[in-house]
Amino acid sequence: MSDAPPSLPLAPNDVAKEGEAAQTDAATSSTVDLPPPPPLDQRQAQTGTAPVPGTTLETTSSVEPGKRYLLPPIRPEFKGKKCLVLDLDETLVHSSFKVLHQADMTIPVEIEGQYHNVYVIKRPGVDAFLKRVGELYEVVVFTASVSKYGDPLLDKLDIHGVVHHRLFRESCYNHQGNYVKDLSQVGRELRETIIIDNSPTSYIFHPQHAVPISSWFSDAHDNELLDLIPVLEDLAGAQVSDVSMVLDVSL
Numbered sequence: 001m002s003d004a005p006p007s008l009p010l011a012p013n014d015v016a017k018e019g020e021a022a023q024t025d026a027a028t029s030s031t032v033d034l035p036p037p038p039p040l041d042q043r044q045a046q047t048g049t050a051p052v053p054g055t056t057l058e059t060t061s062s063v064e065p066g067k068r069y070l071l072p073p074i075r076p077e078f079k080g081k082k083c084l085v086l087d088l089d090e091t092l093v094h095s096s097f098k099v100l101h102q103a104d105m106t107i108p109v110e111i112e113g114q115y116h117n118v119y120v121i122k123r124p125g126v127d128a129f130l131k132r133v134g135e136l137y138e139v140v141v142f143t144a145s146v147s148k149y150g151d152p153l154l155d156k157l158d159i160h161g162v163v164h165h166r167l168f169r170e171s172c173y174n175h176q177g178n179y180v181k182d183l184s185q186v187g188r189e190l191r192e193t194i195i196i197d198n199s200p201t202s203y204i205f206h207p208q209h210a211v212p213i214s215s216w217f218s219d220a221h222d223n224e225l226l227d228l229i230p231v232l233e234d235l236a237g238a239q240v241s242d243v244s245m246v247l248d249v250s251l
Contacts, residue, residue: 061189069187071165071167071186073187081136081138082137082192082194083192084196085140085181085193085194086141086196086197087143087198088141089145090198091123091213091215092123092126092141092157093121093153094216095118095121095149097116097117099119100121103120103121104121104122105120108152109148109149123216124220125223125225125226126225129226132233133162134161134163134164135162136233140163141163142171143167144169150166179202180201181195184206191242192243194210194211194243195210195211196213198212198214200212206244208248209247211231
């Protein structure tokens with residue numbers, strides 16, 4: 001998201017970037033120098049996922065009974081499927097408050113009583129990508145943007161109805177001023193959870209569960225989403241019991 005008015009930062013990390021500055025940032029974003037994550041109970045308190053008092057937490061699973069998570073309990077139709085967490089801005093789409101004549105959609109967003117248009121272009125291959133991963137995974141879009149922007153955008157972007165859950169800024173963990181997506185709070189087995197995000201800072205707590213993707217702004221010849229489909233097809237297979245064991249050594 002670019003050029004957001006200072007009164008309502010809509011995009012991840014509240015940064016408005018364009019052109020060469022954005023491309024330079026994307027090129028250097030693989031270097032993340034942040035302190036280690038804080039203790040789990042501290043993270044749970046901030047995201048509102050602390051254990052319910054009086055419940056038993058003994059389990060060998062990473063999903064603890066009686067604990068509040070960001071997602072509801074898994075539905076029967078997703079049993080046996082892994083969870084794919086997708087970023088939104090600069091991963092699936094690029095948005096700007098500046099007029100983009102090639103925009104695929106325009107999202108009106110109310111800011112302090114006035115509506116402003118957000119112009120959105122879709123990353124090449126995003127429709128086919130979402131359709132395929134929706135067949136293979138329980139799909140979560142987890143964005144550091146606010147819901148008043150992200151919800152109407154996803155209403156238009158998700159043409160195949162495959163985004164099963166939406167998480168926004170309030171579900172992120174604020175770590176040193178950065179919005180981190182803490183996969184341990186999502187409520188799915190970590191060994192079966194994958195995140196795709198253009199910002200390494202977003203998954204700094206669980207880098208071994210990440211499939212990196214470059215920041216996308218407008219390149220019409222970009223093929224990264226389509227190139228990821230075979231990778232995700234392999235990871236979705238029952239032969240991969242722990243995605244971190246594969247991703248930690250292959251990507």
